[in-house]
Amino acid sequence: MKKKLLGLLLSATMAVGMLAGCGSSNQQSGSQEQVTLQVAYMPNYGSLWSIENAIEQGYLEEEGISVELVEFQDGPTIIAAMESGSVDVGYIGQGAHKLAINGQATIFALSHISNGDALIGGPGITKVEDLAGKKVAYSSGSSSEDILVNSLKKAGMTMSDIEAVDMDASAIVTAMLSGGVDACATWSPNSLKVLEELPEATKLTDNMTFSDQTVSLASWIAMPDYAKENKDVLVRFCRALFKAMDYAAADHQEATAELIAKQVAQDKETVYNQRGDAQWLTGKEVSAGAADGTVKGYYELQKQNFITAGAVEGNPAVEDYVLLDVMVEAGKY
Numbered sequence: 001m002k003k004k005l006l007g008l009l010l011s012a013t014m015a016v017g018m019l020a021g022c023g024s025s026n027q028q029s030g031s032q033e034q035v036t037l038q039v040a041y042m043p044n045y046g047s048l049w050s051i052e053n054a055i056e057q058g059y060l061e062e063e064g065i066s067v068e069l070v071e072f073q074d075g076p077t078i079i080a081a082m083e084s085g086s087v088d089v090g091y092i093g094q095g096a097h098k099l100a101i102n103g104q105a106t107i108f109a110l111s112h113i114s115n116g117d118a119l120i121g122g123p124g125i126t127k128v129e130d131l132a133g134k135k136v137a138y139s140s141g142s143s144s145e146d147i148l149v150n151s152l153k154k155a156g157m158t159m160s161d162i163e164a165v166d167m168d169a170s171a172i173v174t175a176m177l178s179g180g181v182d183a184c185a186t187w188s189p190n191s192l193k194v195l196e197e198l199p200e201a202t203k204l205t206d207n208m209t210f211s212d213q214t215v216s217l218a219s220w221i222a223m224p225d226y227a228k229e230n231k232d233v234l235v236r237f238c239r240a241l242f243k244a245m246d247y248a249a250a251d252h253q254e255a256t257a258e259l260i261a262k263q264v265a266q267d268k269e270t271v272y273n274q275r276g277d278a279q280w281l282t283g284k285e286v287s288a289g290a291a292d293g294t295v296k297g298y299y300e301l302q303k304q305n306f307i308t309a310g311a312v313e314g315n316p317a318v319e320d321y322v323l324l325d326v327m328v329e330a331g332k333y
Helices: 002-029 045-056 075-084 097-101 143-154 169-178 190-197 224-229 231-249 253-264 268-276 283-292 294-308 324-330
Strands: 035-041 065-071 089-092 106-114 117-121 135-138 163-166 183-187 202-206 217-222
Touching: 035 045, 035 075, 035 231, 045 065, 045 106, 045 231, 045 253, 045 268, 065 231, 075 089, 075 097, 075 217, 097 106, 097 217, 097 294, 106 224, 106 231, 106 283, 106 294, 106 324, 117 143, 117 190, 135 143, 135 169, 143 183, 143 202, 169 183, 169 190, 183 190, 190 202, 190 268, 217 224, 217 231, 217 294, 224 231, 231 283, 231 324, 253 268, 283 294, 283 324, 294 324
Parallel strands: 035 065, 035 089, 135 163, 135 183
Antiparallel strands: 089 217, 106 217, 117 183, 117 202
């Protein structure tokens, strides 16, 4: 009887131990730090295609991350907001990368290779050379300025050959459609809107015009100090983005456009038409490219073109401002 009782007690003890072990395992899987991030974006497909799916598909929730989306019109403004402490992570287009190279931000994820920027001429302007002496709207410090400068250079011209009008990105479309300027350099969806509503307009150049010379990148960034102190959070956030990129690139562009349209209060068709603005990479492609040197090569080419244009100071190593290791680690899923 004593042996039987001892056996029952041992069995009960083992069962309790097993249950405790299971409880401990569950607790551990949910023990990662729960964080809420202020995430800066621009109101277009390229900026939101991954983050919207990361939210909708539950990938951020899996990583213990909740987000609050904050809208901005351009990358330099996003970086300024980060410097003030009001934003944790954010999305930037090609032009703002020069600020990252200059040490003002740290890149932790490549989003896509862009073709959303365009230089557009108004009525009677059919080639870049026609811009001589004309009013051309652009946004300084952004990809708008980059494509304008590159286009002029290709035509043997400089900014001094035109009447350059620096204005907020949101005002460029109005200025163009009202005839306040003769041409504009802007990005999607502004470029698409101008071409749609001004039939006499001509796309003079876009990113692909310079594909043999440079690469136009879109990336996710954080402040350098934040990146150093919160690497684990960035890996988790990046992993959620990568899963979302895999999902969106797998024939889910229409569903993605619907999510974005709700966020930016635009009609779905307008957003869906922006899907041709880039080479949409999967998360697996970006992670593999970060491991084999392809992604580093993109950023190196970008940096060298900024150096040639006199837009950056010095020649820092790509690894000084791009966290390739975060992209590699985030791809392990």
